[in-house]
Amino acid sequence: MQISIDKRLVLALMSGTAMMAVAAPAMAQTANDGSTCQLDTDGDGTPDDTNATAAGEDALACGFDASANGPSTTAVGGESSATGPGATAYGWQSEAGAERATALGHLATPQGVRSLAVGENADAQTDLSTAIGNETIANGTDALAVGDSAMAMGNSTSAIGGESVATGPGATAVGWQSEAGAERAQAFGHLATAQGVRSLAVGENADAQTDLSTAIGNESIANGTDALAVGDTAMAMGNSTTAVGGESVATGPGATAYGWQAQANAERSTALGHLAATDGFAAVAVGEAAAAQGRGGIAIGGNTDGGSFGALATDDAGIALGSDAEARQVGAISLGSDADGDGDGAVADGVDAMAMGADAMATGNSTTAIGGESVATGPGATTFGWQSEAGAERATALGHLATAQGVRSLAVGENADAQTDLSTAIGNESIANGTDALAIGDTAMAMGNSTTAVGGESVATGPGATAYGWQSQAGAERSTALGHLANASGVRSVAVGEAAAAAGEGSVAMGNEASAQGANAIAIGNGATAANDGQVVISSLDTSTASQTGGLGFVTADANGTLGLAMGPDFSGFAQQSAVDANRTAIDTNSDAIASNTSAIGSLQQLTASQGAQIDSLFDQSNRNREDIERANEGVAMALAMESPMLPPGTSFGLSGGVGYFGDRTAGTVAMSVRAGENAAVSAGAGVGFDSGEVGARAGFQIAW
Missing domain, CATH: 3.30.1300.30 (GSPII I/J protein-like)
Structure with a gap:
């Protein structure tokens, strides 16, 4: 049949404001059961012939050379064409060429079953595809292209936005000039680009370049399998890299950078914090401007003075923990912050060096400085305690202000001072000054090579001198003083007992307040005094003499050394020569006794040395036990x-x-x-x-x- 339609109504129909306007009720049935409409093209009120063709049940063709060829097809517009069952074409030269395809717009072309093309030259080329916008193309089952020149080129692709492009199966591009170029890739934002399989790019010019990569943020770049870049201009450049934060950079495989301007520049390294940076394999930097530059290095701590770095580990296996802490050599460990504001916290500058404590400093290989402001400056030196100092090779200082200045020296205690090589000072204010000197006890002093002072306020000042006991003094070469206030001031003298005094060279004073003032003098017993050279005094003989009763006699000895007593009444029976012989024998016997005493004194000196060694051993064992307990408590x-x-x-x-x-x-x-x-x-x-x-x-x- 024919339907007369006013031209103005047709224009309204094509613009979407009306679906159909019938000018006259008169209809003419065509041979193929289709319908065509006549238009008044010149405005004279009379329908004109448009040469439209409708072939198919319920087909409708309206427009010059419009063609509706198929059941329920609709072609509206000059040279429009609908050729598939149920196809619809609206617009000049539009073409719907498949079942239920819909074309709206000049040159719109839906070619697939149930496809939709809307806009000038829009092209939906495959089944279920949708192209909306001028020059859009949708080529792929279920493809969607929306926007001027948008292109969805693959099954289930989506391109939304002017000049957007989605070219991989399941790819999605949303935003002006966005591009998703691989399977299931997703790009959101102007110029966003997702080129890898299952990649994601979100933001202005965001770029996810490889499989499974993610770039979120303006100008962000993710280049590496499983790479993640989040933040403005963030860059993740390597497999499994992670960069989160504005201007953050992760460039080594497995590297992680979190924070504004954080940089992880080596494989498996981790940088956390503003300006945190790693340059070594598996290094870790945490904190403002923290830097771990060596392989396996760890730097944790911020920047308190506004300098170039916070915590700094510059070499392999270094550890710096604390604000401005510095570990500068291989294996160095620095734990402590900057307490004095000079820009340096704990500093470990040596292979395997360790500095722990505010402003602690370990500056030689294998050095250890633990405690605020502690300093270890010799190779292998060790300090424990606030302001302690070990300033020579393998020196050890333990305690506040303890100072070990000699090679292999040891200072233990508040302000203990081991000043020379191999010296040992143990006790508050103790001093050891001399090679192999030993001072043990509060304010003990060993002032000479191989000197030994053991006991509070003990003093040994001559080479090889030994003083044991509270306030004991050995003031001459190889002298020995044992006991409270014992004083050996003569060369090789021995004073044993409380307040015993041996002043003469080679003298011996044994007993409380015994005194040997002469050279080689011997005083034995409480209060015994030998004032002359070579004099031997035994204090108990005076007491024994005072206790005698009866007649007096001589002590005699026979040739076998058997002692006897000759009483006074028999004195006249002895010849003068016999008396002389007897006297000679007595003198010899006394000489033997003196020799025996000298041997006994030597044995006593050996015993004293043995006991000193045992005391040293007990000190060592006690210290080890105490240290083990303290370490266990610290573990808890x-x-x-x-x-x-x-x-x-x-x-x-x-x-x-x-x-x-x-x-x-x-x-x-x-x-x-x-x-x-x-x-x-x-x-x-x-x-x-x-x-x-x-x-x-x-x-x-x-x-x-």
Whole structure:
């Protein structure tokens, strides 16, 4: 049949304001049951012939050379064509060429079953495809292209936005000039580009270049399998790299950078914090401007003075923990912040050096400085305690202000001072000045080579001198004083007993307040006094003489050395020669007795030396036991403080610190947790005892379902 339609109504129909307007009720049935409409093209009120063709049941063709060829087809517009069953074409030269295809617009072309093309020259080329916008192209089953010149070129692709392009199966591009160029890739934002399989790019000019990569943020770049870049101009350049934060950079495989301008520049390294940077394999930098530059280095701590770096570990296996802490050599460990504001916290500048404490400094290979402002400057030197100092090779100083200045010297105690090679000072204010000198006790002083002073306020000042006991003094070469206030002031003299005094060279005074003033004099017994050279005094003989009763006699001895007594009444019976012989025998006997005493004194000196060695051994064992107990207590304190941080929902990294106290010992710890998946997390922590310097660590994981 024919239908007359006013031209103005047809124009309204084509613009979408009306679906159909019938000018006249008169209809003419065509041979093929289709319908064509006549238009008044010249405005004279009379329908004109348009040469439209409708072939098919319920077909409708309206417009010059319009063609509707198929059941329920509709072609409206000059040279429009609908050729598939149920196809619809609206617009000049539009063409719907498949079943239920719909074309709206000049040159719109839906070629696939149930496809839709809307806009000038829009092209929906395959089944179920949709192209909306001028010059749009949708080529792929279920493809969607929306926007001027948008292109969806693959099954299930989506391109939304002017000049957007989605070319991989399942790819999605949203935004002006966005591009998703691989299977299931997604790009959102102006110029966003996702080129890898299942990659994601979000933001102005964001670029996800490889498979499974993610770039979120303006100008962000993710180039590497499983790479993640989040933040303005963030860059993740390597497989499994992660860069989160504005201008953050992760460039080594497995590298992780979190924070504004953070940089992880080596494989498996981790940088957390503003300007944090890693340059070594598996290095870790945490904190403002923290830097771990060596392989396996760890730097944790911020920048307090506005300088170039916060915590700094410059070489392999270095550890710097604390604001402005510095570990400058291989294996160096620095734990402590900058307390004096000079820009340096704890500093470890030596292979395997360790500095622990505010402003602690270990500046030689294998040095250890533990305690605020402690200093270890000789190779292998060790300091423990606030302001302690070990300034020579293998020197050891333990205690506040303890100072060990000699090679292999040892100073233990408040202000203890071991000044020379191999010297040992143990006790508050103790001083050892001399090679192999030993001072043990509060304010003890050993002032000479191989001197020994053991006891509070004891003093040994001559080479090889030995003083044992409170306030004892050995003031001459190889002299020995044993006992409270004992004083040996003569060369090789011996004073044993409280307030015993041996002043003469080679003299011996044994007993409380015994005194040997002459050279080689011997005084034995309480209060005995030998004032002359070679004099021998035994204090008990005077007491024995005073106790005698009856007649007096001579002590005699026969040729066999058997002693006897000759009483006074028999004196006249002895010839003069016999008396002389007897006297000679007595003198010989006395000489033997003196020799025996001298031997006994030598034995006593050996016993004293043996006891001194045993005392040293007991001191060593006691110190080891005490140190073991203190280390155990610090281990408990460390365990109490070692708590891994919880990760609230929506977070992937947590950092925590703690301080523990047990048995008068304290320890500090740092722990971190990293989310490894939706239901999994790994954690690690390290701690240090503030007193002994022992270091502990832990690691673990958590899986929940």
